[in-house]
Amino acid sequence: MKSFGQKSWMLPQPVLIIGTYDKEGKPNAMNAAWGGQWDAKEIMIAMGSHATTENLNLNPDFTVAFATQETLVASDFVGIVSQKNEPNKIAKTGWHVEKAEHVNAPVFLDFPMTLECRIKAKIDETPEGYYLVAEIVNILVDEQYLAEDGKPDVEKMRLITYDPIHHGYIALDKRVGNAFLDGKQLK
Numbered sequence: 389m390k391s392f393g394q395k396s397w398m399l400p401q402p403v404l405i406i407g408t409y410d411k412e413g414k415p416n417a418m419n420a421a422w423g424g425q426w427d428a429k430e431i432m433i434a435m436g437s438h439a440t441t442e443n444l445n446l447n448p449d450f451t452v453a454f455a456t457q458e459t460l461v462a463s464d465f466v467g468i469v470s471q472k473n474e475p476n477k478i479a480k481t482g483w484h485v486e487k488a489e490h491v492n493a494p495v496f497l498d499f500p501m502t503l504e505c506r507i508k509a510k511i512d513e514t515p516e517g518y519y520l521v522a523e524i525v526n527i528l529v530d531e532q533y534l535a536e537d538g539k540p541d542v543e544k545m546r547l548i549t550y551d552p553i554h555h556g557y558i559a560l561d562k563r564v565g566n567a568f569l570d571g572k573q574l575k
């Protein structure tokens with residue numbers, strides 16, 4: 389085993405697209421890999437100091453979409469360009485935008501699945517950012533990504549994961565087992 393010391397190499401990491409409105413109601417999006425489930429109905433995200441952070445300071449509502457192979461280029465773009473410097477950021481993505489049903493935040497219709505969220509708590513808040521904990525108010529899924537049982541079909545979504553070691557995006561589109569079941573073979 390080779391030792392690498394302390395790194396932010398938790399695997400696999402999500403590619404979350406955080407949607408917010410600015411003070412004029414203009415949509416913005418940013419990419420976040422440092423996030424995950426916090427509690428049954430809550431998520432957490434490590435937020436730096438961005439245009440998105442300013443939007444969230446005015447309005448605690450946001451959306452979280454999961455990036456796909458189809459949305460990869462624009463998802464990376466929203467992670468390397470700030471709306472502070474590029475007012476046409478969202479227009480350049482080509483994404484289709486609608487207001488969310490349950491929160492005051494944009495939904496990008498090009499993504500299969502979107503969480504509608506509202507901030508519950510900000511932890512360790514400094515000018516550099518904070519860890520946000522947010523309630524999942526609702527989940528929206530494009531009907532074409534539903535399985536026969538009516539629930540979201542993750543395999544169909546062609547999601548991507550972020551590789552923090554070589555700064556890549558890796559495809560997640562093949563089911564290879566059954567949770568709470570396959571392990572029973574060794575019981």
Ligand SMILES: Cc1cc2nc3c(=O)[nH]c(=O)nc-3n(C[C@H](O)[C@H](O)[C@H](O)COP(=O)(O)O)c2cc1C
Nearest residue numbers: 418419420421422435436438439440467469470471
């Ligand atoms: C792969 C990737 C992962 C990122 N993860 C995070 C993250 O977890 N937290 C964060 O604050 N910024 C993260 N960023 C940086 C923001 O997405 C970036 O600064 C973005 O331009 C902010 O946009 P805004 O200023 O328009 O809100 C990430 C960027 C990339 C490309």
